[in-house]
Amino acid sequence: MKRTLFTNGKVYVDGQFQDTDLLVQDGRVAGFSGKADEVVDLGGKLLVPGFLDLHTHGGDGVDVNAATAGDLAKIGRFFAKNGTTGWLCSILTDTPEQTLWCIDQAKAAMAAPITGAQLMGIHLEGPFLCSAYKGAMPEHLLRKGDPALFRQYQQAAEGAVRYITVSPEVEGVVDMIREISGHTTVAIGHSGADYETSCAAIDAGAACCTHTFNAMGLFHQHRPGIMGAVLERPVCCEAICDGRHLHPGSVRMLLACKGWDKVVAVTDSIQAAGLPDGHYKLGVNDVVVEDGDAKLASNGVRAGSTLTTGQALKNLVKFTGESVEKVLPLLTANPARLIGMDHRKGSIAPGKDADLVVLDQDLNVTATYVAGVNVYAGEN
Incomplete structure (x- = not known):
């Protein structure tokens, strides 16, 4: 002992x-x-609680959709250098066969000895997403709501799918949320859903909004849409605080609307995180990174980020003008609570995991x- x-x-x-x-x-x-x-x-x-990243597609040259268990461990070691102690691997919309392969690799990585940030589980970003706001999602692989497919993935993962992003307006998704929300945390995003449909998704059990303001319909005073619904209702909101996805003023507005306990800082990082500008992959997509900004080679649409949690902490302190004490929960307690792991993660207290960062x-x-x-x- x-x-x-x-x-x-x-x-x-x-x-x-x-x-x-x-x-x-x-x-x-x-x-x-x-x-x-x-x-x-x-x-x-x-000495602070370790940072938790619920939405990331990779780093240090590794893309989650092509990562072996050993590759996932490499990501974990890179993340540890930046203060991340726990993370979910975000599997971009892919074929069922490749998604199941990714799940198998994640399970193996979760069972292996820890050499860096702990892989806590899986985030499925799709495939139940709206084509009009697909972002970097391959359109031909998007699907209508299908609880049976989710159950197949969750069974293969042995319950490790802790988080999933879906679009409320896609056929069958609201009913799907009602069926699966007790088995994983559901977020809504990549969506142009109207206000009523978005509220229905929240009432069905959706608990978060994926990369808020990005790849989604924005607020209009006559058509509040998904943006109005997630700002009004008591759900959490992800925020990519790299200074590119969100203007600092947008970060401050989000915090003012939601409160400091309802915003979860994520990186949405891709394999280029920690590496120089150049050509990279995000799932099946070719990505070009210039001045640290990742965009699809095909159309220039922003495709994830090169952000780290350590930099996100510094950015949030700068953007808000608040103390590090006030900012820390966005990277620790809030994500732990969102995915139901706050009994073990997200704060320093007797009985909790000793996941710690020295700053x-x-x-x-x-x-x-x-x-x-x-x-x-x-x-x-």
């Missing part, structure tokens, strides 16, 4: 930094004092721990 004591730092507990020690035992938070086998001197740095005063990630194990120790 290895016991590690983190000392001489400021620990983020109950929404504020406290001058306290933190004791970790057997991968969990054991308390705030006690004898230890190992002592980690934080040197005055900040310096400039909010740079200097160390990352998953289940109490140091998976990133800073650049040599």
Whole structure:
């Protein structure tokens, strides 16, 4: 029973930094004092909960739709360098055969020893999406609502599909949401649904909006649409805070409308994250990255991002002018609660997983721990 004591730092507990020690035992938070086998001197740095990314298609040269279990582990190691301790692999709309292959790889990665950020499960982005707002989704692979296909995927995943994005206006989707919402967290997006249909989807069990404001119909005073529905109703809203997908003013407006407990920061990153400009893939799509901005080679439509969670934290502090204490839940507690993992993830409290990130005063990630194990120790 290895016991590690983190000392001489400021620990983020109950929404504020406290001058306290933190004791970790057997991968969990054991308390705030006690004898230890190992002592980690934080040197005055900040100790915060690990970041959770619920929507990402890859990084460090790896695309989720083509990733083996080993490739997914590589993504996890890259994410750990940026403060991510837990993530969902987002499978872009693909053929059933390729989707099932991706699910098998994710299951193998989840069962393997942790060497970086923990793969917590799967996000299916499609295939039950609207063609008019498909973004980077292959149109010929989009489908009407099909609970049986979802059940096939969830059975193959052994329950690991924790999150799915669907479009309310697609035939059969509202009924599908009603049937599956007890088995996964449902988000609505890639959609131009009208207000009434969007509200029906929320009433059926949809709990979130995927990359809010992007790839969706926008608000009009006479036709509030999906945008009006998700701003009004008590659902969460994803936000890609890279400064490209959302203007800083849009981020502030979203927070003002939804409240700080209903916004979930995501990266929507692709394999180009962490790499130079150039040519990359997003599922079946060719993507060109210029000045860090990823766009489809075919038509220039934005296709994911090159954002990391560590940079998202800095951006949110800059965009909002708020303290890091106030911003942190967007990357920690809020995503954990959305997918029903807040009993283990998203905050530092006794009994929870010791998923921890050390930040310096400039909010740079200097160390990352998953289940109490140091998976990133800073650049040599």
